[in-house]
Amino acid sequence: MSGGLLIESVIPGSIASELEIEPGDRLVAVNNRPLRDIVDYNFHADGEELLLEIVKPSGEVWEVEVERDDDEALGLVFAAPEPARCGNRCVFCFVHQLPKGLRRPLYVKDEDYRLSFLYGNYVTLSNIGEEDLQRIIEQRLSPLYISVHATDPALRERLLGRKGIIPILDIMTRLAEARITMHTQAVLCPGWNDGDALRRTVADLASLYPRVASLAIVPVGLTRHRDRLPLLEPVSADYARDFIYEWLPEAQRLADAFGEPFLFLADEFFIKADAPFPPLDFYGDFPQIENGVGMIPLFMDEADRVLRRARRMKPRTLTVVTGHSPYRYLADFLARLSARTGITFQPVAIPNRLFGESVTVTGLVAGRDILSELAGRNLGDGVLIPDVMLKEGEGVFLDDLTIGALEQGLGVPVVVVPSSPAGVMEGIRALRP
Template identity: 70%
Template sequence: MDGLLIEKVMPGSVASELEIEAGDRLLAINGHRLRDIIDYNFFSADEELTLEVVKSDGEVWEIEVERDESEPLGLMFPAPVPAQCGNKCVFCFVHQLPKGLRAPLYVKDEDYRLSFLYGNYVTLANIGRAEVERIKEQRLSPLYISVHATDPLLREKLLGKSGIVPILEVMEELAAARITMHTQVVLCPGINDGSFLEQTVNDLAALYPLVASLAVVPLGLTRHRKGLPELRPVTSDYAADLIAAWQPRAKELAGRLGEPFLFFADEFFIKAGLPFPPIEEYGDFHQVENGVGMVPLFLDEAAEVLDQAQPLQPATITVVTGESPYQYLSDFLRNLGQKTGITFRPVAIRNRLFGDSVTVTGLVSGRDIIDGLREVEVGDLVLIPDVMLKEGEGVFLDDLSVADLQDALHKEIVVVESTPWGIYRAITGV
């Protein structure tokens, strides 16, 4: 039977008026059998529709629908079950996870549909001809592609998979179909840098504007990396040399292409102790979810908040963060305290779960927060940035909840948006 299980029907919607209910299954639209939510979005775009619905009791309904093109049907479906990754990337973070974390963290997805729907990065190393044709036919654009290297043999080494169709062949075909692509390179010192990075940048820039951006991000190594290929970490000296060599090239490319194209993750600048590029050099921030431009955006927004902040009732508030952004957050909170009268205590949480080399805020566990705050006079309450929690579930990487932290610390905990405005809105609420 297949089709799509209907998870929710929006009240007052077209579907609600047609007595379609949660638990029903939508099999087809205008005779097209539905494989996933992408098919639903693609085939439901017409004004006149014929829906084939199987009710929860097994009865089959065929429903004729006429509606304005802009009027949604009002159906909601579960997220697609991701296709599993068949690669064995030498730098794979999942392979370096300890036991006892949230079960979904151990799932390696490699699904072009999730790339289109949610911006997940995929290698396209496991994609077949039918999937490529579907991408072109249904115009699944933009896609987010992990390239890592355009040299075919090096890419096979990095992905731990042989017999891969060269990535440039796939991307050139997608570009010819006007599919926009954002790309990334996970940089492994001594492996895909140097002349290989030069080749990758040149090859991808040649496909601009269909390849719209390229982010270079550092590999992540945890203390649980055992029985895996030996890799060199990104050191402060390596990061400084990389930025010195490549930032002028990024500017040159931006001038030649007409807009910013090549970006380097914030972590390189933090490790090197170098200033970030001006905010206009990040373009439309296509790669911000990839850790590119997050801190510059934070600093830019911090200036807005400080310009508008007003005095508040005195309080002492602890704000937790990862080690990487600590200095930037600490500077902002010191200035915000002067404007509001609040006493802030920023605390950088050491990552004991993954090891000292992992310093980003989003990979801090609940247990490490508890351990990091045990000897701290936290004051009236604790602010936790939302990036530390799984969206929609409110649990940390190690499955601890906010309530677990409150029980352990005996303090009120407030989860805040991880931005200057998020922090300011939280304290005005207090």
């Protein structure tokens, strides 16, 4: 039987474990409600008295009654849902700009509102139908994370490379009326969705506040592998300066009007323009942090706190790698940390040979690029690698190089640390002589 949810593991000592539910079983219904996916499970299993229908690998069917406290988990871990595939051909799609030879999952484009609700994935909602909308509303799938890019229907179709899609404002208005919270983004492509088009987008989305809770403007990312793709211009330093000059006051005006931040400019604008960041309260509760909004200001704020607690340590030398975007901020922190601790730090910005040196974010640095850049250098007593360079839970880089292989190639210990000032301190302790 293939219906229901495959149970991947059972937490020891949990209710499910005591009931002898096992990995490989399938949960097919809760309270006589068939389960299509984990979203159905979360919705229907939210109660103190449950009737579970379990199908064993042999085909035997169990009906299990459960009584539990309201906050007590069943202890079931399910296999990840298979995402719905994206049918867009966005002019800026990063997947279309990947070189050959990377891990197969990197070429998969998902477009699944369930993953938006569960994990914060951004979706365009270009494939959504009436049944999906009804489900979102009925099951209160909130918040959702929506890639708007432009609210003008014709322009949005050009950007997504797809015709005949439902105008995004029609969908979002219905969701807003149903009290679904939405966080939104626009990938800014100079000459496409900036200027008057962006002013319309911001005004349209602001009109749906507070249900549209935030909007992040993110500069387009371009690799050197844009073969047979539409011509796009990168965001230059001059463009970024002009953009900040125009839009930072508008962001502040909207924050004053709403009583909280609404419009956010990605850190990359300030990095490219070599401009000072807004104060920390500009970012509110950091609703767009995963979108590269507020990461550097938060890093600098944490750096000050870490430095106040830092004390002298045994002298040694550590190499710390990063991408080009955050290099100056990391290097400044490490210089001040060196003065406090007596440790010598060697920050190294890794050129991105895999995607092209216009790609400067830390999370897209490949393992072999690190190996190439550091080979033959005196790396001191070890190398610190920020965790954002690795696939979560697998310890491999984008190009499948492992930490073990990197360590062997460099001939010194390599430690993976959180990409934060506190993470650097963790690395220092891990490499303590």
